[in-house]
Each structure stands twice: as C-alpha cells, then as structure tokens.
Amino acid sequence: MSAAIDTFNRAYRVKPLPMGAIGTSASGWWGACFLLISETSLFAYLFFSYFYFSIQPPANWVPGGPPSFFYPGIQTGIVLVGCATVWFANRSIQLGQWLFALLGLAATWLLCSGFIAVQFLDWFDKPFTFALDTYSSEYFLITGAHLAHVVLGWIILLMVLIWTALGYFDPVRYVPVTITALYWYFVAAIWIGVFFTLTCTPYFF
Amino acid sequence: MTTASYEGLPERYTRIPEIGLRDTPSLRERLQRMWETPPGIRGWLTTVDHKEIGLRYLVTAFVFLFAGGIEALIMRIQLAGPEQRLLTPEQYDQLFTMHGATMIIWYAFPVLSGFSNYLWPLIFGSRDMAFPRLNAFSYWVFLASGIFLYSSFAVAAAPNAGWFNYVPYASKQFNPGINIDFYCLANIFMGISTTAGAVNFIVTTLRTRCPGMSVNRWPIIAWGTLTSNAAAILAMPVVSLAFFLLWLDRTFGTHFYAPASGNLSGHPLLWQHLFWMWGHPWVYMIVLPAQGIVSDAIATFCRRPLVGYTAVVLSTVATMMLGFGVWVHHMFATGLPIMSLSFFSAATIIISIPSGVQVFAWIATIWTGRPVFVTAFLYIAGFIFLFVVGGVSGFMTGVVPVDWQLTDTYFVVAHIHYVLIGINFFGVMAGLYYWFPKFTGRMLDETLGQINFWLTFIGFNVGFFTMHITGLLGMPRRVYTYPQGLGFEIPNLITTIGAFILAAGILVFVYNVIVSLRRGAIAGPNPWDAPTLEWAVPSPPPPYNFAVIPSVASRHPLWERRLREGDGESVLDRGPVLDHHHEALGVTAMDGEPDVILKMPSDSYAPFLMTLCISAFFAGLLVHWWWLAGAAVGIGIIVGIIWLWPRVEEGGERAIA
Numbered sequence: 105m106s107a108a109i110d111t112f113n114r115a116y117r118v119k120p121l122p123m124g125a126i127g128t129s130a131s132g133w134w135g136a137c138f139l140l141i142s143e144t145s146l147f148a149y150l151f152f153s154y155f156y157f158s159i160q161p162p163a164n165w166v167p168g169g170p171p172s173f174f175y176p177g178i179q180t181g182i183v184l185v186g187c188a189t190v191w192f193a194n195r196s197i198q199l200g201q202w203l204f205a206l207l208g209l210a211a212t213w214l215l216c217s218g219f220i221a222v223q224f225l226d227w228f229d230k231p232f233t234f235a236l237d238t239y240s241s242e243y244f245l246i247t248g249a250h251l252a253h254v255v256l257g258w259i260i261l262l263m264v265l266i267w268t269a270l271g272y273f274d275p276v277r278y279v280p281v282t283i284t285a286l287y288w289y290f291v292a293a294i295w296i297g298v299f300f301t302l303t304c305t306p307y308f309f
Numbered sequence: 310m311t312t313a314s315y316e317g318l319p320e321r322y323t324r325i326p327e328i329g330l331r332d333t334p335s336l337r338e339r340l341q342r343m344w345e346t347p348p349g350i351r352g353w354l355t356t357v358d359h360k361e362i363g364l365r366y367l368v369t370a371f372v373f374l375f376a377g378g379i380e381a382l383i384m385r386i387q388l389a390g391p392e393q394r395l396l397t398p399e400q401y402d403q404l405f406t407m408h409g410a411t412m413i414i415w416y417a418f419p420v421l422s423g424f425s426n427y428l429w430p431l432i433f434g435s436r437d438m439a440f441p442r443l444n445a446f447s448y449w450v451f452l453a454s455g456i457f458l459y460s461s462f463a464v465a466a467a468p469n470a471g472w473f474n475y476v477p478y479a480s481k482q483f484n485p486g487i488n489i490d491f492y493c494l495a496n497i498f499m500g501i502s503t504t505a506g507a508v509n510f511i512v513t514t515l516r517t518r519c520p521g522m523s524v525n526r527w528p529i530i531a532w533g534t535l536t537s538n539a540a541a542i543l544a545m546p547v548v549s550l551a552f553f554l555l556w557l558d559r560t561f562g563t564h565f566y567a568p569a570s571g572n573l574s575g576h577p578l579l580w581q582h583l584f585w586m587w588g589h590p591w592v593y594m595i596v597l598p599a600q601g602i603v604s605d606a607i608a609t610f611c612r613r614p615l616v617g618y619t620a621v622v623l624s625t626v627a628t629m630m631l632g633f634g635v636w637v638h639h640m641f642a643t644g645l646p647i648m649s650l651s652f653f654s655a656a657t658i659i660i661s662i663p664s665g666v667q668v669f670a671w672i673a674t675i676w677t678g679r680p681v682f683v684t685a686f687l688y689i690a691g692f693i694f695l696f697v698v699g700g701v702s703g704f705m706t707g708v709v710p711v712d713w714q715l716t717d718t719y720f721v722v723a724h725i726h727y728v729l730i731g732i733n734f735f736g737v738m739a740g741l742y743y744w745f746p747k748f749t750g751r752m753l754d755e756t757l758g759q760i761n762f763w764l765t766f767i768g769f770n771v772g773f774f775t776m777h778i779t780g781l782l783g784m785p786r787r788v789y790t791y792p793q794g795l796g797f798e799i800p801n802l803i804t805t806i807g808a809f810i811l812a813a814g815i816l817v818f819v820y821n822v823i824v825s826l827r828r829g830a831i832a833g834p835n836p837w838d839a840p841t842l843e844w845a846v847p848s849p850p851p852p853y854n855f856a857v858i859p860s861v862a863s864r865h866p867l868w869e870r871r872l873r874e875g876d877g878e879s880v881l882d883r884g885p886v887l888d889h890h891h892e893a894l895g896v897t898a899m900d901g902e903p904d905v906i907l908k909m910p911s912d913s914y915a916p917f918l919m920t921l922c923i924s925a926f927f928a929g930l931l932v933h934w935w936w937l938a939g940a941a942v943g944i945g946i947i948v949g950i951i952w953l954w955p956r957v958e959e960g961g962e963r964a965i966a
Binding site: 121126131138149150156165235237245276 | 319323324325439440443507508509511512542543545546547554557561562563564565569574575576579582583586895903904905907908953955960961963
C-alpha cells in the first residue's frame, strides 16, 4: 500500500501544473520542430540531386560560368539580419515589451519581402530558363523550393504580426512568436545551404 | 525539462490538478458530454476522436486491400494458362501498377496508422493524440489521395509503369498519356497525409502519455510506430521530390531525368536513386509497427512478458537505421561500381542480425510461455514463419551475383509478397483478432477465425511459394502472358489456385466481422487477460478514454501483482480528472513526469475543408487548370489561418486577468 502511494505521490506532489501553450512545452512547438526536420531533409535530397549532376563530367556545367555573388550576397545579408530582428521580437514578447515585439516582427516581415523581391530580380537576370538544360532545371528548382518556404514565412510573419498587434500574446502565451522565429532560423539555415551549393561550389568544381 | 522552470507563472496559467475517483458517475457523465461527437453529418465531418479516425483508417485501408486484391485476381485469371487474352497488355500494365501502388502505399502503411491511431492514447493512458485536428486531416488526405488515384480508372488512364515507375518508360516521350501524371500527383498528395500523421505520432509518443510511462515501459508497438514515423519524416520528402521532378519533366520539359541538348543532360538513374532512397526505408516502415503488434500480442497469448524487451526495441531501431543504407540493392543490375554494390550488399546482409534477434525473442517467448491457440496466436505463429521464409529469400537477393540472376523474375515477386503479406498482413490480422473486442465490444468468432486463418495461410503459401520456382525457371515479372512449352503453365496454375484460396480466406474474415458485429460474444474490458492499459477501459472505450488519468509503475500495469515487477504499483482507479473543457496531460519525453495540462481542440470543419482545397489543387495541376490550383492555394491559406487562430479555450491566446 505504501508503495502505491509512493508512485502516485511522486507523480502528483502537490504542485501546480501550467495550463495550455507555454513556451517550449506547447505541442505546437514540438510539432513545428519535427515538421522542420522533415523540410530540412527535403533540402538535403534537393542538394543530393544537384551534386549528383555537378560532380559528373564535364566540369563547369553552369551556362555562362560560375554565378555572380551580387544578388545571393544581398539575400544572405537579409536572412542574417532577419535572424537578429526575429530573435529580438521573441525576446521582447517574453519580457512583455509588446511594442518592441511588434517592431521586431514588422522589421522581419519587411526583410522577408525584400528577400522575395531580390530573388525575383536574380531570376530575371539569368540568361537561361527553367527547361533549358539540367543545370537550369536544378537552379530554378532549388531556389524555387526555398522561395516557396520564404513566401510561407511571409504569410506566417504577417499573421503573427496581426495577432501580436491584436494583443493576443503576453509573457506567458507567446509560442506562435517563438515558432515564427524558429521558422525564420530554418529558412536562413537552408538559405546558407542554397548559397553555398548554387553560388559557391561552381567555383570549386 | 523539469517543472521548475514554470515557477513564477501568474496563477491564472497554473492549476493543481484535481484528483478524483475513476468510478464516479457524475464525473463520467460530465466527461461524456464534453468529449462526445454530436451524431449526424456534422459530427461525421468534424470529429477529431482518435478512435473514430483510427477505425476509419482501418476500414478505408481494407477497402484498398480489397481493390488491390481484385486487381490481383484478375491478373491471376489471365496468367492461369498460357496465351490467354482476357486482358490486353495495356490493361495488364495498369492492373499490376495499381495493384502494387494500392497495396504498398494505400493499404500497408495506413492500416498500421489505423491501429496506432486507435490505440495510441489508450496504451499511453491519455485522452487524445497530441494534434487531434491534424489527425483528422491526415485521414481525409489519405482518403482523398486514394480517390484521386482511383479516378484514373474512370478515364481509362490508370498508372501503367509499375509501382516503382522507372524512367524513361514513365517519361513523357514514351508514356504520353495522363496515366503517369495521376501517379506522380497522387503520391505527392499521399505524402502530405503520411508526413502529417508522422509528426502527430512522434509528438504524441513524446508528450501525451500518463505519468510513469517512461521510455522503458512503452508497448513494443509504440516503438515500432515511433521508429517508422521518425523514418517517415526523413524519407517521405525524397519520394515526393522524385515524383515532383518527374511531373516537372513531363509538364514543363525540364531535364532532371530526360536528356537535354546542353552540356549536361538529365539522368534516368537519378530516378532510381531517389525512389529507392524512400522505397527501402518504406519497406521497414510498413513492417515495424506490425512486428510491434506481434511483440505485444504474443505476450498476451503466451501468458508471459515478451522475452528480451530491450533487445527487441534496439533491433527495431537498428533495422530502421540500417534500412536507410540499403537502397542500392534494388539497383544491383544497373551497372554501378562494384565497390558500391559490395557496400550495399553487406549492409543488406547485416539487417538479418536485428531481424534474427526479433525472431528468436518471439520463439523464446512461445517456448517458455503457455501458448493459447486462438486465431490471433495462429496469425502470430504464421507471421513468424513467413518472416523467416521472406527473410531468407531477401538474404538471397541481397547477394549480388544471385540478384543478377533473379532480378525481374517472379522470384523477386515471391519475396516481396512473403515480406509484405507475411510481415504486414498476417500481423494486421493478428492485431484485428486481438483488438477487435476493444474496438467493438464483441469477440470475433473463433470457429470462423480458424477457417479464416487456415485458408489464408494455405492459400498464401501454395500461391506464393510456387512463385519462387516460377522465378527460378526464368519467368520474368510483369509480362501479360507467356507462351506454351516453357514450363510455366503448372506453376502459374498453382499460383492462381493459391491466390483464390487466399481470397476465400479473406472473404471468411469479412463474413466473420459482419456476423460478430451483431452476434459476437460480449467482450468486457479485458477478454484476453492482457497486461497493457488499453484493456483497463471499457470495450468500446468512452469518448474520453480514461475518466481519471492513470499512473503506471511497470511495463505491464494489469499483470504487475502477478509479476511483481516495477517499483511500486500502478494506480488506475484515481488520478487527475482534468474536466475543465478538453484537457490532456503532457509529460516529459523520457521519464513521463507530469509537465503541463494541455488544452485540446474540439471538433472542427477545418481539416475537411483543407483537404478539399488540396484536392482541388492537385486536380488543377493534373489537368493544367492553373487558375484552379491558384484559387485552391489561396482558399487553403485562409482555411489554415482559421485553423491556427489562437483561442483562449485552447490555451493559445492570453487569458485576461
């Protein structure tokens, strides 16, 4: 009998349990983590398909020589600055600084819009089209897959910005902001992979 | 994470869970009102009850099993004798493609998701899955993608390039119809369901269990399903990508698989890599949960705990990890470097070690137990036997020179049926005989069950063991007929007879279900005297599962007085009542310590509407109505926003002080 009471009491020492979505104990946070693992593996397979061709002869398979650093360089800057602004937004909402959180989200959303615009400029600048050859197909596929995730991030940022502006969040209920930040870090990390693969590696092989 | 980090939360966000007694009628009434789905079409479209969804998964998967089975029987009639002309070559191609795709993708995995969906919260002592609406969504998408695939028959353009759909045969140039577009899009469509379901299973396993349900106490089916769904989130993207690239090649003339005029052209072998990088893990994903069913049920029917719990768990995980490194054994005959073939051959052969560990654990459990020879146990024993036969033929084809002889013969067809029918279907049947009383409250008839088992077991072995010989005689797979005089007549006739006996066995099962639903013996909560938590609730369970959240102290909560295992005793008759709106307990991932009171969502139209949007999207892509696809995306985004809108009662929006 005493053993039974032990098991039970160990589980429910008289202590309050938090209720609902709180920080990283929220189910949504866990779901987002595993969904992003799946999305990350998608990009691993995309890079596999790129290198499957690029390591085969002939070398220098990029039409017109290795790509320019200009637009991809700007995009790299944007995603990195966006990491800082979205981190700032998340930190601010945790501290209850509602206005700073709003500013951080708005700044990230503007950066996200800029990224999308620069990606389109880069696309229009290319001398080849989607269906020209295998390189062009791979190039538009990988940048397009990344851009689709950025556009989704644009929608997420906009909605979380609206929800924050409506006053839905406080220093306890804020996990959508954290998930948004996580999503942006994911988009940024994948961008670094895209940048390295598409822009840097053609200079090596 | 410990609960310490929540100290200092405002009081309105915390609560000391009220402890109540399980058998309090007023509590049960309150929970019943709170959790039950209203009857009628509205309840039917909006329900998020995991038990309802689990049964839908099982029934729908069985409908696909029957469809795939009928396709197989038509082919077997065609092959019963030489030079038959029941089917044209094109019809035959469509039938074997649809048979393979249906069985492997729309039956074998979803049927296991059905079990897991129904059982998860019950074996874990919880109220629901972690994401109830996502759960409904993954079912609707599974159903819609299957309808999408089968609508290809309506326009006489079913996929016709085999379930692994090799290019260039599946390329636009050689296969110009809409057949392959159906297949590409249906697979991407189904991938959404599998991925959504996988995330749900993983988070449910890690988060929504009862206190004390630490990792070393999970039933093996939990390990099998967790492992296979963890693999799903890593492997599904590659098959969706493979099909997406093929669809791009076919629709926009890109050059992933198709040759180009530029300085480097697409490569058909990329298809095989991408397809099998998913395809082989998939094979393990559709057997590991079934092995889990067997590992759990065998304990009940041998009246003792499974021998070697830890070894079986480690073997399950090891099999899956090795399963990611063997895909090239499907490509031994493609001219890859011998170094690569040796590596993949070795990896394939090594898988027999964890598989062997499981087989010996089962045999030892039977050997040292007191087996009860009911139908479920017969299916378990049949499962083990067929696993060994299928494992041996797999080992044989894992050896490169043997594979070169056997590639594309009926030997490979025999092997895949031994593993898929043997380790999936027989496990599923064992699971159905075991849990049917829990699902319905009534027992399946034993006499019919014995007839059912022996017909399927004999029919299967007559039909498919013979196929090994057909293959060794040199008959290639996927030919719509064969000439007289090559020695293929007798084995093919025997296989056809076996296939019909197998089908008769399955019909007996269907009859058994229909009869037992009406007249079966009343089961009671625990007809098998089984050890795990799902047998601690009534059959069928109430919508809220557990009136109070149990806490467990061992792996076999209902046997622990007999086994004297664990530290302390499980407490099932009192615990937190969690009766403010829909609530469930969240626990720490490893130890199962109470961590948080989760606010669960209620019934919702959103999953069904989202599925309609996705269906319209894929239909638009299929017929190149880009406006429809675009509109579907736009509406889908709005539905998604409504779905995810933070709500106070779900603990998403801040509570006003």
